[in-house]
Amino acid sequence: MDLRKWRVLRAIVDDYIQTAEPVGSRTVARKYGLEVSAATIRNEMADLEDMGYLEQPHTSAGRVPSDKGYRFYVDTLLCGTEPMAADAEAVRQVLAFKAARLDQLVRQAAHLLSEATDFLAVATQPGGGGERLAGLQVVPLHGSEAVVVLVGDDGRARTKVIRFAHSPSARDLEQIGRALSERLRGQPLRALAGGRLGALAAELGQFREVIDRVKELLAEPDAGPERVVVDGATNLLKQPEFREVASAQRVLQALERDRLLGEMLGLPLPRLNGLEVAIGREIPLEEMADCSLVTAVYAAPGGVMGRIGVLGPRRMDYTRVMRLVEGVAGAVTKALGEDTGPERGGPGLDAPPKRSADRRDRGER
Amino acid sequence: MDLRKWRVLRAIVDDYIQTAEPVGSRTVARKYGLEVSAATIRNEMADLEDMGYLEQPHTSAGRVPSDKGYRFYVDTLLCGTEPMAADAEAVRQVLAFKAARLDQLVRQAAHLLSEATDFLAVATQPGGGGERLAGLQVVPLHGSEAVVVLVGDDGRARTKVIRFAHSPSARDLEQIGRALSERLRGQPLRALAGGRLGALAAELGQFREVIDRVKELLAEPDAGPERVVVDGATNLLKQPEFREVASAQRVLQALERDRLLGEMLGLPLPRLNGLEVAIGREIPLEEMADCSLVTAVYAAPGGVMGRIGVLGPRRMDYTRVMRLVEGVAGAVTKALGEDTGPERGGPGLDAPPKRSADRRDRGER
DNA sequence: TGTTAGCACTCTCATCTATCGAGTGCTAAC
DNA sequence: GTTAGCACTCGATAGATGAGAGTGCTAACA
Structure with missing residues (x-):
């Protein structure tokens, strides 16, 4: 060439x-x-x-x-350009948005992305059980019912209603909550689902009823708020490539049906940090052959939290979109860093994730 | 005639x-x-x-x-038919689905409705603050941060992260939670947002910081899980009346933009109980002129909880859809009635809401 | 007076044809 | 290696045409 x-x-x-x-x-x-x-x-x-x-x-x-043509374009044309240059507006808005809770921040960021690009914005939230237990309560309702509340250190809560064979007193419930809370606090929820809880069940026979319910709660796939955020799905209908409904329907339905896309976004892509571009058939979903997916990771001081990006037609302004996605993801990361307050210490991940240099040497297919 | x-x-x-x-x-x-x-x-x-x-x-x-033609058809043709006759399948599934939490039940019911009709299903959840406070906790996170958790008697929780100027001890937080919990338990959340909390703030000066945050939390519009549930939006693209994207986009975007539809569904329609059909321009959204909205209320023993139904093209099989919606709403109501357990007493609302007889005498516009 | 048959008319839709224009590939000249 | 020229391809567009469905009207009929 x-x-x-x-x-x-x-x-x-x-x-x-x-x-x-x-x-x-x-x-x-x-x-x-x-x-x-x-x-x-x-x-x-x-x-x-x-x-x-x-x-x-x-x-x-x-x-x-072709896919290969776009790939070459993306890989070569963009190196050297200042990543955070333009589109400061959306980034500014993310930074200005004061959301104490991760999910709200991510939702807002996705919304801004979809507005700025006129494409569909997509983001994953951790919620896969990586957060640690901050507290556990059993709150009595009427009669023999109660609510188990698991509070994660991300500020989100999962709940499940349970019913007892007998009607335990409010004091009992409080004690159960306190006992479990003390023993389990700080554990990642995912770990709880496994052995830790089982051991406890043996130790505290009387709480078995509650412990079993907690296990069920942890097993529920979407017990927390939705793990995959989608915003601006109808934006896709604006794009000329989806002028005929059939094609648009294919894509939107694939997105609605399996949240497979989420699976994909959730995968910790091996050597690829930061910005990631999947063009056409590089997306492992047949229906998305005419789309491209531009995502970037965002992180909190504790580590990578998820991905955020846009799904649009393969024919998109990669320069602009990549900058935008990188900028917004960086802004989210920054916001998460600041939120923990200045006492956090350590270098953290305030800087936007570095763009991987070896993006080019992946398979073509 | x-x-x-x-x-x-x-x-x-x-x-x-x-x-x-x-x-x-x-x-x-x-x-x-x-x-x-x-x-x-x-x-x-x-x-x-x-x-x-x-x-x-x-x-x-x-x-x-015309709209008027459909209206006449709906008003006259259907009286006399046994409402709960057919489509028992979807209803059966709703009843079979054991969801302890209202929002899960409603979500599932909406999903079944959209599958059964191939239209868009829509439902409102109470969450407008009508639920009563079952418990309030303040769970410490790291450093000076904590999470306020409000648990409603519907089994759902709202959370907000707060940051203290000082770092209060876990004991203090627990006490705050207990104190507020005891004083506020049983109050409808909506009522809390108003005067009750203000009075408390005066009484318990030291808790002002938390109380203020609780107020903020209550003021957040969608602090709880999404109030309006939408399922099967892409189904609309299957309908011949939306063969051209522009029309489909109008509708979907209207739906995405303002959740006005939710507002509308949320309004307690004056004399209309139970099943409600809005045809074409009877829907107060210009974009929906080619659609019809069939909804029914569902209720728990405590009273009406919300509406559930479908949005489809004006040209729909009203007989089938109305039966289906009525059946599913009835099933939800029934499930909510059973969930509270047999000790509940009182007649409750186990039977599906009666169809209003005076649906006919509304203005033709 | 209500009902029916017949007929001319209208309008859409699908099909066909001709034409236009953009763009290519090839060849020969520079 | 580059360029100009030219024949050719193919899709899109615009009319023209005919078929078909459906209407409104009129006149005959019970």
Whole structure:
């Protein structure tokens, strides 16, 4: 790939991003400062197509970037640009939004992302049980019913209603809560689901009833607030690539059906820190072949919390979107860092996560 | 409106519901056992159009029911049919679903409704502060932070992270919680937001910091789990009336933007108990002119809890949908009644809410 | 007076055709 | 290696046409 091919590819991607129309040799020659004629461009384009960077919708139309073409564009074109430059507005708003609770902050950040990009914003919250138990109470309701409340150190609570065979006194319930609370505080919820609780059940036979219910509560997949946040789903309908309902429906339904996307976002991607771009079929969901997913991790001083980003048509302004996502994720991270207060100490993760340098050497497929 | 007109109107609505195509005089004469010729039907149809029950998309197409036509159909055609007859399956599933918590039950019911109808299901949860305080705790986190947890008698919890100027001891926090809990237990959360808390603040000066935060928490609009549940939004894209994105987008965006629909559902409709059908422009949202909304209230022994129903194209099988919605709402009510256990006493609301008899005499607009 | 048959008319929709234009690939000249 | 020219392809667009469905009206009929 020589320099001129590179410039042609870049011109085509840029133009296609802008117009959503296949771009021809003439346009490239005219609008982008290549100092050669259309015929020359044509030759280059034919080569680029052979190499797999371009595709032709039909014989006599212009060229369109392929997944590989976008990938190359994203990997090479953006290095060197200052990441946090523009789009300070959305970032500023995230920082200005004072939310003490992680889920509210993330929700707000996702909302801003979807507004700023006109795409669908998506984010994962930890909630997978990684948070630690801050407290456990058993609150009496009417009669023989009570509520078990697990409070995590992220400030969120999970609850479950339980019914006793007998009607225990409020004092009893309080004691149960206190006893369990003292013994389990500080444990990650996920760990509780496993052995720790079982051991306790043996030790404190009388509390078995409650302990069993707590186990059930922990086993419930979405016991906490929704783990995957989606915002601005209807934005996708604005995009020209989804002009016909069928295609839009496929994507939206895939998103609604399995929250598989969440699974994917949740996976700790091996060597990829920070900003991540998945283009077309790089997304492991057949229905998303025409989409791209741009995400970044956000973190609290304790470590990585989740991912936040946007899902849009494959033809998107990667420069802008990547900056925006990186900026917003960084702002969330920053907000989480500040929230813990200055006494926290340690370097933490206030700086936005570094962009991985080896993004390029992943498989093409 | 004589008997024959009535039968013609019914035939047209039935046929249009089934085919989604404007229906002509010939079809009516042939397929529906009217013993007159197409020409006669034509005359009747012209009359019905004059009276406002039918509309003509263009000069030489069949007729389509107007809002008024649907309204008449719904009001007259359905009286006498056994409401809970068919569609027992979805109802059975609601009853089989053992959810101790109201919000889970409602969510599940909405999901079943959307699956059964292929429309969008929508439901409101009380959460507007009507639930009573079952307990209040202040759970310490790290450093000077703590979580205020309000547990409602519906088994749900609201939380807010607060930060103290000083770092209070765990004992102090526990005491604060206990003190507030004892004084406020049993109060509706909505009432707390008003005077009751203010009075307490004066009485217990030292707790002012916490009390203020509790006030803030109560003021947050969606501090609890989402108040309006929506399920199966993409189902709408399946409907032929939303074949072009623009129309679908209008509706979905209206739904996403303002949760105004929730507002509307939340309004205690004056004399209308139980099942409620809003057709086309009867829905006070311009964007929903091509939709109909069928909802029913569900209740717990304590009283009405909310509404649940579906939003679909105006051309829907009202008989089936109304039965289904009524059945599911009834099942939810029943489940809520049983959940409280047999010791509850009193007649309660186990039976599904009665269908209002005076649905007909509302303005035509 | 209500009902029916017949008929001319209207309007949409699908199909077909011709045309236009953008864009390509190839060849030959520079 | 680059460029100009040219024939060719193919999709999109615009009319033209015909079929079909449905109506409204009129006149005949019970």
